[in-house]
Amino acid sequence: MPTKSYDVTIPDFTGRRAVVTGASDGLGLRIASRLAAAGAEVVMPVRNPAKGEAAASWIRERHPHAKLSLAELDLSSLASVAELGDRLCADGAPIHLLVNNAGVMTPPHRQTTTDGVELQFGTNHLGHFALTGRLLPLLRAGRARVTSQTSVAARSGTVNWDDLNWDRSYDGMAAYRQSKIAVGLFALELHRRSAEGGWGITSTLAHPGVAPTSLLAARPEVGRGRDTTGVRVIRWLSRRGLLVGTVDSAALPALLAASPEAVDGGFYGPTWPGNAGGPPGPQKLWKPLLDNGGGQRLWAVSEERTGVSFP
Numbered sequence: 001m002p003t004k005s006y007d008v009t010i011p012d013f014t015g016r017r018a019v020v021t022g023a024s025d026g027l028g029l030r031i032a033s034r035l036a037a038a039g040a041e042v043v044m045p046v047r048n049p050a051k052g053e054a055a056a057s058w059i060r061e062r063h064p065h066a067k068l069s070l071a072e073l074d075l076s077s078l079a080s081v082a083e084l085g086d087r088l089c090a091d092g093a094p095i096h097l098l099v100n101n102a103g104v105m106t107p108p109h110r111q112t113t114t115d116g117v118e119l120q121f122g123t124n125h126l127g128h129f130a131l132t133g134r135l136l137p138l139l140r141a142g143r144a145r146v147t148s149q150t151s152v153a154a155r156s157g158t159v160n161w162d163d164l165n166w167d168r169s170y171d172g173m174a175a176y177r178q179s180k181i182a183v184g185l186f187a188l189e190l191h192r193r194s195a196e197g198g199w200g201i202t203s204t205l206a207h208p209g210v211a212p213t214s215l216l217a218a219r220p221e222v223g224r225g226r227d228t229t230g231v232r233v234i235r236w237l238s239r240r241g242l243l244v245g246t247v248d249s250a251a252l253p254a255l256l257a258a259s260p261e262a263v264d265g266g267f268y269g270p271t272w273p274g275n276a277g278g279p280p281g282p283q284k285l286w287k288p289l290l291d292n293g294g295g296q297r298l299w300a301v302s303e304e305r306t307g308v309s310f311p
Contacts, residue, residue, distance in 0.1 A: 006249070006279040008256045014039030017095050017142065019088075019135070021075065021128065022102025024051040026213040027149070030251035031099055031258075033059045036066035040097070045073030045084055075102055075127030076113035078306055085134025094142030095135060097258055100128040100183070101149045105215040107222040110170035117305065118166045119222070120175050125182035126306055132190070133308035139201050146203045147258040148187040152210060152275060154180040155286045159294060164301070181288045182298055184267075188285075189295035191265035197311060202264040204257040205289075209270035209277050211250035212238045238277075245270055245277035253280040 018035045022028035023044040036042045036059055046052035052070045059066050071087065074080040088095070103124045113122035132139070132146060139146065157177030160166065166175050184205055191203035212235040237244045249270070257268040267285055272278030303309050 006252070008252050008259065008280060009261075010034055010038040010255060011260055012039055013096075016097065017041045017043065017093055018097040018099065019043045019045065019095055020099040020101060021045055021073065021131070024048060024055045026215075026247060027208055027211075027251045027254065028099070028101045029055050029058065030248055031101060031254055032068075033062060033066075034251070034255055035097070035258075036068060037063045039067075041067040041069070043069050043071060043088070043095075045071045047072070047074045073131075074114075075131070076104075076115075076119060076123045078113075078115050078127075078130055081127055081130045081134060085131065088135060088138060093138070094144075095138040096142040096144050098132065098135065098139060098144060098146045099149075099254060099258060100132065100146065100187075101254065102128075103149065103151075103179075103215065104222055105151075106172040106176050108172060110166055110172075110175075111222065112165075115305075116165075118164070118170075118175055120172075120179040121164060121166075121182065124176075124179035125186060126302060128183065129186055129302045130306040130308045133306070133310050136199075136201075136310060140199055143200045144202075145258055145262075146187070146190060146201060147254055148183050148203070148205055149254055150184040150187070150205055150207045150289075151176070151180040152207055152269075153177045154184055154207070154288055157181060157288060159185075159288075159298065161297075177288075182302075184286075184289040185291065185295040185298050186302070188265065188289060188292075189299050192292075192295075193299075193310065195264075199311070204262050204265065205267045206253040206257040206280075207267075207269040207275075207283070208245070208250035208253060209272075209275055210234055210244040211247050211277075212244075213247055213250070243272070243274065243276055249277065249279075256280045 023032040
């Protein structure tokens with residue numbers, strides 16, 4: 001598939017506050033940069049302060065008038081999530097956009113969060129569930145949009161209800177699929193609950209397709225000492241404009257999902273065959289995301305495991 005130029009229109013965000021998780025590199029960095037260029041005050045919660053400072057400098061080099069603030073957040077720690085929620089709520093500024101973007105993918109060996117939860121489920125889903133709940137008063141005050149990032153991995157697989165924590169046997173990719181199915185079910189259930197409860201917020205879902213981000217690259221912190229074969233192939237294809245996207249193009253579906261053009265409760269991703277790359281557009285929900293009962297069940301489990309309750 002040849003490389004073509006495509007983009008999305010970002011509305012004026014002047015005077016509006018956006019929170020983007022995982023903004024220290026990859027897709028999150030591009031999303032934060034585009035929102036800052038549109039005038040948003042962007043809060044960048046990051047796990048590594050040094051990487052956060054480097055990311056903020058990268059954005060300011062391109063957009064000197066960017067309004068950025070860094071905050072510490074480790075999504076694998078519910079205490080860290082609570083600290084950020086308390087800090088932002090004490091500040092009191094309404095939030096108009098929350099992009100639940102950060103994630104971890106396929107540690108070669110089972111790892112757990114500080115709370116004892118399998119790392120991918122705990123970080124990708126439970127951390128964002130708890131953060132959204134902690135920030136709910138500010139989201140309601142800003143009549144916010146919450147945009148969550150799932151993955152093409154969620155096209156198949158299931159939630160391992162009998163062993164959510166993968167205590168009995170660990171399959172890294174199956175656990176990753178579960179975590180990203182959970183992200184999708186959460187986003188859709190959040191949309192339904194807000195509409196029924198009159199919370200005044202909207203929820204959309206996006207996926208980036210496939211792009212050469214750091215998810216499959218060397219990540220010593222998750223036990224991966226070198227780049228995977230998969231990420232090397234993805235880089236090769238991306239450089240040639242074949243099948244997959246670039247880091248910049250992979251950020252576009254979330255930006256589209258976050259824009260006023262997006263349908264409330266909508267799902268957006270790349271539109272080339274296979275949905276691995278190409279211009280962003282509406283997507284049909286994948287089979288694992290069509291389980292409304294699963295969304296309700298997941299919500300109850302998530303409240304129990306995080307200690308965070310929504311209205």
